[in-house]
Amino acid sequence: MINEMYKDMTGKGSVIREFFTYANKKAAEIGAENIYNFSIGNPSVPTPKEFTDGLIKMLETKNPVALHGYSPSLGIDSTREAVAVSLNKRFGMNYTKDEIFMTTGAAGAIAHAIRCVVKDGDEVITFAPYFPEYVPYVTGTGAKLTIVPADIDTFQINFEEFEKALNPNVQAVLINSPNNPSGIVYSTDTIKKLAAILVKKQEEYGHDIYLISDEPYREIVFTGTDAPFVSAFYDNSICCYSFSKSVSLPGERIGYVAVNPACKDAKLIVLMCGQISRFTGHNCPPSLIQLGIENILYTTSDLSVYEKNKEILYKELTRIGYHVVEPGGTFYMFPRTPISDANEFCWKAAKEYNLIIVPGDSFNCPGHFRISYCVTTDMVEKSIPLFEKLYNSYN
Amino acid sequence: MINEMYKDMTGKGSVIREFFTYANKKAAEIGAENIYNFSIGNPSVPTPKEFTDGLIKMLETKNPVALHGYSPSLGIDSTREAVAVSLNKRFGMNYTKDEIFMTTGAAGAIAHAIRCVVKDGDEVITFAPYFPEYVPYVTGTGAKLTIVPADIDTFQINFEEFEKALNPNVQAVLINSPNNPSGIVYSTDTIKKLAAILVKKQEEYGHDIYLISDEPYREIVFTGTDAPFVSAFYDNSICCYSFSKSVSLPGERIGYVAVNPACKDAKLIVLMCGQISRFTGHNCPPSLIQLGIENILYTTSDLSVYEKNKEILYKELTRIGYHVVEPGGTFYMFPRTPISDANEFCWKAAKEYNLIIVPGDSFNCPGHFRISYCVTTDMVEKSIPLFEKLYNSYN
Numbered sequence: 001m002i003n004e005m006y007k008d009m010t011g012k013g014s015v016i017r018e019f020f021t022y023a024n025k026k027a028a029e030i031g032a033e034n035i036y037n038f039s040i041g042n043p044s045v046p047t048p049k050e051f052t053d054g055l056i057k058m059l060e061t062k063n064p065v066a067l068h069g070y071s072p073s074l075g076i077d078s079t080r081e082a083v084a085v086s087l088n089k090r091f092g093m094n095y096t097k098d099e100i101f102m103t104t105g106a107a108g109a110i111a112h113a114i115r116c117v118v119k120d121g122d123e124v125i126t127f128a129p130y131f132p133e134y135v136p137y138v139t140g141t142g143a144k145l146t147i148v149p150a151d152i153d154t155f156q157i158n159f160e161e162f163e164k165a166l167n168p169n170v171q172a173v174l175i176n177s178p179n180n181p182s183g184i185v186y187s188t189d190t191i192k193k194l195a196a197i198l199v200k201k202q203e204e205y206g207h208d209i210y211l212i213s214d215e216p217y218r219e220i221v222f223t224g225t226d227a228p229f230v231s232a233f234y235d236n237s238i239c240c241y242s243f244s245k246s247v248s249l250p251g252e253r254i255g256y257v258a259v260n261p262a263c264k265d266a267k268l269i270v271l272m273c274g275q276i277s278r279f280t281g282h283n284c285p286p287s288l289i290q291l292g293i294e295n296i297l298y299t300t301s302d303l304s305v306y307e308k309n310k311e312i313l314y315k316e317l318t319r320i321g322y323h324v325v326e327p328g329g330t331f332y333m334f335p336r337t338p339i340s341d342a343n344e345f346c347w348k349a350a351k352e353y354n355l356i357i358v359p360g361d362s363f364n365c366p367g368h369f370r371i372s373y374c375v376t377t378d379m380v381e382k383s384i385p386l387f388e389k390l391y392n393s394y395n
Numbered sequence: 396m397i398n399e400m401y402k403d404m405t406g407k408g409s410v411i412r413e414f415f416t417y418a419n420k421k422a423a424e425i426g427a428e429n430i431y432n433f434s435i436g437n438p439s440v441p442t443p444k445e446f447t448d449g450l451i452k453m454l455e456t457k458n459p460v461a462l463h464g465y466s467p468s469l470g471i472d473s474t475r476e477a478v479a480v481s482l483n484k485r486f487g488m489n490y491t492k493d494e495i496f497m498t499t500g501a502a503g504a505i506a507h508a509i510r511c512v513v514k515d516g517d518e519v520i521t522f523a524p525y526f527p528e529y530v531p532y533v534t535g536t537g538a539k540l541t542i543v544p545a546d547i548d549t550f551q552i553n554f555e556e557f558e559k560a561l562n563p564n565v566q567a568v569l570i571n572s573p574n575n576p577s578g579i580v581y582s583t584d585t586i587k588k589l590a591a592i593l594v595k596k597q598e599e600y601g602h603d604i605y606l607i608s609d610e611p612y613r614e615i616v617f618t619g620t621d622a623p624f625v626s627a628f629y630d631n632s633i634c635c636y637s638f639s640k641s642v643s644l645p646g647e648r649i650g651y652v653a654v655n656p657a658c659k660d661a662k663l664i665v666l667m668c669g670q671i672s673r674f675t676g677h678n679c680p681p682s683l684i685q686l687g688i689e690n691i692l693y694t695t696s697d698l699s700v701y702e703k704n705k706e707i708l709y710k711e712l713t714r715i716g717y718h719v720v721e722p723g724g725t726f727y728m729f730p731r732t733p734i735s736d737a738n739e740f741c742w743k744a745a746k747e748y749n750l751i752i753v754p755g756d757s758f759n760c761p762g763h764f765r766i767s768y769c770v771t772t773d774m775v776e777k778s779i780p781l782f783e784k785l786y787n788s789y790n
Contacts, residue, residue, distance in 0.1 A: 111676025251682030281506025287646030
């Protein structure tokens with residue numbers, strides 16, 4: 001008999017996907033150039049040339065049996081080593097390859113990290129607004145995901161609500177900075193304050209609390225933004241990285257878990273990740289792509305278009321009257337909706353103005369909408385009058 | 396606190412891995428040419444040139460943003476379509492893309508297929524000898540794996556023991572033909588008999604029983620062997636394929652689930668696979684590799700060396716006195732050990748003769764050893780006198 005839990009899930013489509021599907025249908029009817037699709041976070045700039053060239057060179061010159069051979073279950077040694085060295089050079093850390101586990105993107109990294117440090121009945125805390133897939137990552141382990149409400153004036157951590165939510169069942173805290181969907185980067189002050197609370201609570205509860213830091217947007221930070229490397233501030237920290245956004249490789253499924261060497265179980269947690277893989281049949285990320293990213297650990301795609309788009313959108317939307325907390329990074333912006341029902345607002349935007357934006361409810365933060373501006377600047381500029389008409393239709 | 400279950404698993408190394416590690420250590424001491432490493436199933440022949448050329452062409456000519464973009468969660472449409480068409484042409488089936496789910500190898504395929512059709516407390520049956528990773532794939536779902544003892548004279552299905560094992564809790568039967576480790580291919584008679592029993596038991600129990608067919612060695616079949624396409628014989632069948640062995644891409648993690656269109660829930664099961672991925676954070680196989688295998692659905696690596704190695708080993712080992720059931724495919728052979736303790740036998744082989752072979756106990760079939768002959772024919776020929784000395788040391 002088929003499994004009813006997974007069967008039920010197939011009926012529940014993602015709201016983001018609904019808007020995306022609508023956009024595609026409409027584009028087919030009236031032309032893609034007339035649809036302002038700000039619904040998904042697919043990078044719009046090419047991967048660095050070094051990646052493409054590196055892959056071609058390996059394909060042309062390496063023995064295919066070795067090139068496409070099995071990766072060790074924790075990742076290819078040279079790749080793990082190169083990742084460790086790059087983190088040490090860039091952030092003053094002291095990782096060795098034994099603290100690095102290669103994963104299929106941040107999704108794989110987070111799912112593994114959580115499984116390492118929770119069991120059935122435990123609790124994981126995260127902060128609204130948050131990436132909706134955190135729900136299956138956490139509930140799939142049998143643990144409960146507790147949401148701390150957003151501080152909608154800053155989108156930094158709402159510490160008052162966080163302290164209320166903390167209790168001895170909490171084994172892990174999951175953060176995402178720079179943040180999807182707000183675009184906000186947690187400041188050094190925020191991270192220090194968070195770390196201090198966790199240190200205190202570890203002592204109080206008599207057990208470790210792990211800080212799982214989801215960092216796919218780590219390299220997409222705008223001029224002048226304070227963007228601390230989270231793991232430098234807390235011993236029991238697990239960095240979950242993806243190469244999807246910074247080097248525009250979302251389809252190639254490559255990322256890593258880096259466990260802070262200051263965490264006493266760091267090497268053990270990496271070995272545990274290898275065991276967890278056996279249950280899910282996920283095994284390693286592709287060998288070719290692991291080797292490929294060794295060439296681009298110190299570079300990124302040309303990310304300047306995201307900052308340019310942010311500048312235009314922030315300036316124009318605030319001029320029009322939208323309330324926006326200015327993003328410090330990513331390619332997202334999370335303005336308030338002028339009416340309370342974000343779902344109604346976003347469908348009106350889609351149907352009357354061909355503006356495809358996503359309701360904040362999907363990120364557990366109603367009264368807001370997400371703009372993904374990983375698009376051309378031309379499209380951003382042409383969309384401004386539509387955002388203006390949309391806003392004015394409510395005033 | 397770290398999860399004790401996964402922690403405990405890190406202490407339990409795989410026996411195959413132990414032999415492999417010993418081989419590498421010894422090779423470093425006395426030279427790789429003096430070690431006869433028959434311990435692992437890593438293909439020894441290159442991937443078809445069409446694969447390499449196809450990848451280079453895409454990297455040189457395609458827009459990198461599209462090429463490395465997100466794959467839809469069920470796999471890239473064109474790849475799913477191409478897989479369906481290839482199965483239909485080759486095996487007279489009628490799959491559409493909606494019955495195909497792209498996975499990270501057979502491991503991902505089996506783990507997803509099992510999760511679709513069992514729940515906590517259910518039972519899955521498999522047949523010794525079997526691939527040891529079936530244990531985590533099944534137990535990871537909360538179901539129990541029941542082993543039917545081997546028919547060691549033929550390595551076809553032991554139907555008497557199978558009928559004894561069947562009971563209303565059994566929701567799935569997991570088979571692997573051509574088989575790792577025996578190299579045996581289930582005959583048309585075996586598959587027909589298996590299907591007939593399942594049809595009868597479905598009626599008796601009043602629920603579906605799924606036949607999950609693990610087929611990474613489907614293309615590695617020797618001259619004259621009867622090798623039926625399993626899904627053609629049973630409606631509720633799920634084919635789990637990997638491109639690791641036939642086109643020598645084990646590190647690139649690519650395979651698929653193909654659900655028999657005659658299965659009433661076929662399309663639903665594929666949608667469910669997409670949902671299961673969300674829990675494991677595994678998502679899709681890499682986009683580049685999905686597109687790459689579209690070029691090689693009707694070809695394989697040059698697999699002739701495996702048949703040649705089989706011929707030599709089978710002829711010589713039987714001449715020496717070993718009892719061997721002649722393989723019909725794969726690159727494995729599974730002779731009886733001349734003493735009952737296969738572990739002792741294999742360590743003696745390793746330490747006294749530099750022959751690295753693996754005890755059958757790892758495959759739940761004691762009294763046998765596995766030879767992986769995905770190696771050069773030269774190495775096979777040079778190993779024969781050592782196999783002879785080893786055998787004679789017991790007589």
